[in-house]
Amino acid sequence: MSDTHNRPPRERAIEPPPGPHAAPMPEKPLDATPARQGRTTGRVRWILLASIALVILAFALAWVLSV
Secondary structure (H helix, E strand, O other): OOOOOOOOHHHHOOOOOOOOOOOOOOOOOOOHHHHHOOOOOOHHHHHHHHHHHHHHHHHHHHHHHHO
């Protein structure tokens, strides 16, 4: 670890405190899917599109009812 006494306080703030910080590493690297612990599906895209469509419908209904 470098000497932090000669550095400005702002630069000292980003350094971790002294001590062991190493996380244990796995025996062999994991593939992307097990490391992510999930699947990549397009479900979020459809939820977003349905939500946007419902918001547009709600605003249109509010505009029609307010006129």
